[in-house]
Amino acid sequence: MKKDLYILGIETSCDETAASVVKNGTEIVSNVVASQIKSQKRFGGVVPEIASRHHVEQITLVIEEALQIAKLQPKDLDAVAVTEGPGLVGALLIGINAAKAFAFANQLPIVGVHHIAGHIYANQLIQPMEFPMLALIVSGGHTELVLMKEHGLFELIGETRDDAAGEAYDKVARVLGLSYPGGPEIDRLATESDGEVEFPRAWLEPESYDFSFSGLKSSVINYKHNLEQRGEHVNPHHVAAGFQASVVDVLTTKTVRAAQEFNVKQVIAAGGVAANKQLRTSLEAKFKELNIPFYVPPISLCTDNAAMIAAAGSSMFESGIRGTLSMNGRPGMELVSWNK
């Protein structure tokens, strides 16, 4: 019988300090997240230096708690998986150096994980992955369509050319005077709205799976500006609803087209924006029509967490991938297949 595999995951790429233990790449044993949202709210967004300072305050606490909840000692672990990139470099460095020190002291191998691979593998904590699989990753830092033909084999078929979807949400929320983070607020206003402003959709070239949200953001700003110039009232509900309808329409249409073109067996959505109700409902409805299984992990696994890093790290570990003590933060790291 095969021995169980226990991986400690560590994630500090943005504003969550997280640690988790995952068994066999599929089962969450513990999942601890210390969020900085209260502190960062003061600044209306994530300030990198503040994020790094908070990570140092929290890092050993979250690792300890993850081990305590798992009722495991370091010697019971098989490896440490840590987010190597992309993300805020100063923030990444806290998780990476804690992971290296922990691995060194306990003589464990270390695995550097790509943050997006983590978001994709969050899915494996819910149900087995089936290939070919299409993943839509939407968050404050990412908007990507990734095709996977098997474990550890990634093909980036589309990505944003400017703002990430979540970034556009935050910027539009700021224009509307909503509090940070803007995504959930816009989703709420849009859901309550009794009408919507018509905003453009950025389809780009007919064949393209890329995205663009900066034009939409500018349209919202211009619309508000023009109304204010004329002394007219801006209805934030209608603006939120129109903005969200545009984002959801483009994300849904391109994801559906890709799923059909590549004949996938499974579609998943991941990342903070995947928690958006309207996006979820829209994708669910379309894929139900097409009879393609569609999954979104629960919110706690959509937003940044370390369980997803441990899940991806498990697959990498089993493929023989190992990092070194000279691992550095890689803010612009590209998603590279580990199974070639």
Added chain:
Amino acid sequence: MIWLGIDTANIPLSVAIVKDGEILIEENTSMAINHSLRAMPAIDEVFQKTGIAPSDINAIAVSEGPGSYTGVRIGVTIAKTLAWTLNKPLIGVSSLKALAANALYFNGLLCPIIDARRNNVYAGAYRFENGKLTAIIEDGHFSLGELIGKLKSFKYPVLFIGKDTSLHKDQLIDELADHAVFAPIQFNLPRASSLIHAAQQFEEKVDIHNFVPEYRRIAEAEANWLKAQEKGNDHG
């Protein structure tokens, strides 16, 4: 008693193992290489070369800053993670005090300096009296003019320590004349052995989980936010 010392607060990197009052190994470099590339490999190396196992050590001393924010955090993160997982006491030492500890027996003021750009410095002033380092000017972030003003109010000669003193040497001599003395090169790099010595002699162990760097400077975003709060201009 076996100590591990780590200093990554600024460009230099220093790692040492001191056993029963003797330096077994010390690695000092001063190259502009990211500490994340070099610090853990250097720590691994000092253990490998001495044949000491990480679990054999009795205490860890780390430079707690001030200095490069990212640099300080790398050393502090490594030290606190090692101390916590190995269950060993952790002692934090000011990066300035550690430089002062390079030149303990100077009869005057010991003034370690770390450049903080735009003619600002991190600095402090210490006296070595009765076997102890006493802060005369607390560690802080000063304009060079401000620091010189403070130093002038004392009658002592001042020994400037740290590789960054060379950046300000002319102005220091202009202002302090023959009261300004400059440390020889071998005193100018932070040394993990001095750090360990200072930790043994002058410091108490810290609460590991709550241990954070001494930045000696509030983050810019936070300073702006506080200013806005004071104005009652709270857009939160």
